[in-house]
Amino acid sequence: MEAINLPIKDFQTALLQIDRIKAAEMFKSIYLKAESFEPLEHLIMESLERIGVGWEEGQLSLSQVYMSGVICEELIENHKPKCESSYKKNPKIAIAVLQDHHALGKRIVYSVLKAGGYDLVDFGQGLSVEKIVEKTIEAELDILLISTLMLPSALKVKTVVESLRKNGSSVKIVAGGAPFRLDSSLWQKVNADADGKNGAHVIQIIEKFVEEGR
Amino acid sequence: MNSMERVMTALSYKEPDRVPIFLNLTITGAKELEMSIKDYFSSADNVVKGQLLMKNKYSNDMVTAFLYSAAEIEAWGGEVIFYEDGPPNSGEPFIKKIEDIFKMEIPNINNIAGLLKGLEIIKKLKKIVNEDTPIIGAVTAPFSLPVMQMGFEKYLELIYFRKDEFNQLMKINEEFCVAWANAQLEAGATAISYANPLASPTIVERDTYISTGFEVARKTIARIRGPVATNLASGIALPVMMDLIKTGTKAVAVSVKDNIDEAKRIANKKVAMIGNLDAIDMVNWDKEKTRKEVKELIKKAAPGGGFILSDNHGEIPWQVTENVLLEIAETVKEYGTYPIQVDE
Structure with missing residues (x-):
């Protein structure tokens, strides 16, 4: 068709x-x-x-x-x-909510990525900076998606990025959530690699990362 | 004019001496008193002191007894998490299974320490400001509270597919909301800020809101024995402005994403507008940017009255600097004096 x-x-x-x-x-x-x-x-x-x-x-x-x-x-x-058995796509991806227990944004992106054929790990919500860093390093991720709701949590993404880089991780970090929607340059201020405006947009970003990595 | 006269004149669509300012300063009080946010909220006296200090320092035309949204969740037995640099937030949702809704009991306000503290703040503020300054109380709307009670995902299942459970939750939330709002009014609050972010089409589409939350808001607001202002916590208001007016609200907080000219046209003499400085972007502002934003807003929204200048979120972030807040007040004094004359 x-x-x-x-x-x-x-x-x-x-x-x-x-x-x-x-x-x-x-x-x-x-x-x-x-x-x-x-x-x-x-x-x-x-x-x-x-x-x-x-x-x-x-x-x-x-x-x-x-x-x-x-x-x-x-x-x-x-x-x-x-359907085809080889449906799953490649990069190691996880999603997490930093600090907050409101998980709707994470769930939206998770659903869209699953619907798009990506197999990603859900790290959960209410996670501290240290926990996200620990889980990311342990899972040897290629891409980490961080969802936030409040401005203080969004600003903490910068600490996550710094801590990951100090630990030698080159994981690509995509930040999303209300504060990033209201301030379109916030993702750059917190040193993320991209901002995820919505699920479909996150897929485009992932495809770009995969293309760049080849 | 004192703050009360200024605000009441503006609400009645007349021009007061200058544009009234409602800076939603909550956690900022802790910064002013040089203490942690947790310590600040632990005592009614701290909050009273903070509110009065900020009213004078930033020329605020109101004081608020609003502590943080999650205070209501404490009343239901939920967890509150404190942060060093942001508002306390609700922890894990306490309704674990949808079926548990039928076992829930309405909290008795007189038994909840956090809510009694809120009433103590209002009473103490009232003794000091009397009728000179509006004291703003606050409630979370029955339609929006479940996001903290059970999590958004489960709640959407209720909204779309579980009418019996939805109606039951609305019934008990309405009773709690009305009791909490009226207790604040009886303690001396002038008006109630009704936080209902889910009424915004940013969060719930209008058709669904009309068949669910609209009627809840109409019934609840009718039972609150004082004026109510609806706040959508940054969500857009314009597509539901007429619906919000029909709920009986006296004022609507408009979003920075709403077209302020269009909002003013629709609101005209039916409802007052509160807004709509961008509270998130405000973190990045310097003096020049602050003046530009405030001037622009005054020029568009202030002529004819019916307007209170405020942030669009309902809370000034911790990260907003003192200089920005002072500059907002100075710019309002300079350009917000009626009749409005803001040059191009």
């Missing part, structure tokens, strides 16, 4: 209306016609990207972004056994 024929708009509407049943029906129907996972991945990533942009532009809500990601993650999980 050509990408151009995919019902992206209808699928996106089903996601935004939190209509799990309709989204699943469309997903299954495309899979049966295409007998391949590729168009499904394209459908999901294109839809989630448009939804992410819609949120950035103030057209859509954070709840819709989250629920869309969860529905897509469920669809991928449910259909994976029927």
Whole structure:
């Protein structure tokens, strides 16, 4: 099935209306016609990207972004056994919430990345700088995604970066969350390698890192 | 004019002597008194002293008894985590299973030390400022409190798929919110800041808000025996401005991401506007930038009254410098004197 024929708009509407049943029906129907996972991945990533942009532009809500990601993650999980076995992609990635126990942003990015075929580790939330550094070094990560909610936590990303570099880690660090959305240059001030505006944007960043690493 | 006269005149869409300033200074009080945030909040006297000091130093037109949002979570038995350089935050959500909602009991305000401290602060402030300065109390809206009670992810499941549990949680949260707001008003608060970030389309889309949180807000605000100002904690207000007005709120805090001209047009004489300096970006401001931002805002929002100059978040970050806060006050005095005359 050509990408151009995919019902992206209808699928996106089903996601935004939190209509799990309709989204699943469309997903299954495309899979049966295409007998391949590729168009499904394209459908999901294109839809989630448009939804992410819609949120950035103030057209859509954070709840819709989250629920869309969860529905897509469920669809991928449910259909994976029927699809190509070599679906997983390569870099070692983990995601963590620094200090805060509010985990929605982390969950959104986690869902979108899982839906996009990435196998990432969830370090959890409410983590101290020391804990994140310890886990990152132990896991020998390629990419660390740090989610924050409050400004003091966002500023602490700088300490995470410094500590990792002191320990000889060259892990790429992507910082995200409300403070980074409100101050678009904050990621540079805390010496992160990039800012993750939304899940789909994080995938683009990861793809760029992977390309640069080749 | 004293602060009360200035604020009341502005709220009634008339022009006072100058634009009223509401700097939401909470944790900054600890910095002013040179103590840790935890120590500062441990005593009502510290907060009273801090509020009065900051009112005079920064020409603030209000004092607030708001400590930190997570204080309400303490009342429900939840955990609060203190930080050296930021507001205390709620710890792990205490509702572990959705089914537990039916076993929850409404906290009795008279048995909660943290809330009693809030009432003590209001009473002590009232004795000193009397009717000269508005004392602002604060509640978290029943529709937004569950983010701290059970975590956002579980709560979204309730909003979208579990109507019975959602209604039950709203019922008990509404009772608590009304009791807490009215206790603050009885203690001497002039008005209540109603923090409802989930009413913003930044967080929950309007259609869902209308079928869930809107009615909760309308019912709750109707039972609060004093004026209420709705604060969306940086979230955009414009697409739901008319809905917010219908909840009975007397003022709306607009976001830095809202178009202030459009917000003023819609709000016109129906609701007062509070805002909308960027509290996060304020960390990076110098004197020049502060003057530019404040001047621009006054020029757009102040003519005709109905406007209180404030940050858009509901709390000035710890990292904002004293010089920026002083410059805000100076610029308001210089350019915010009515009739407004801000040059191009």
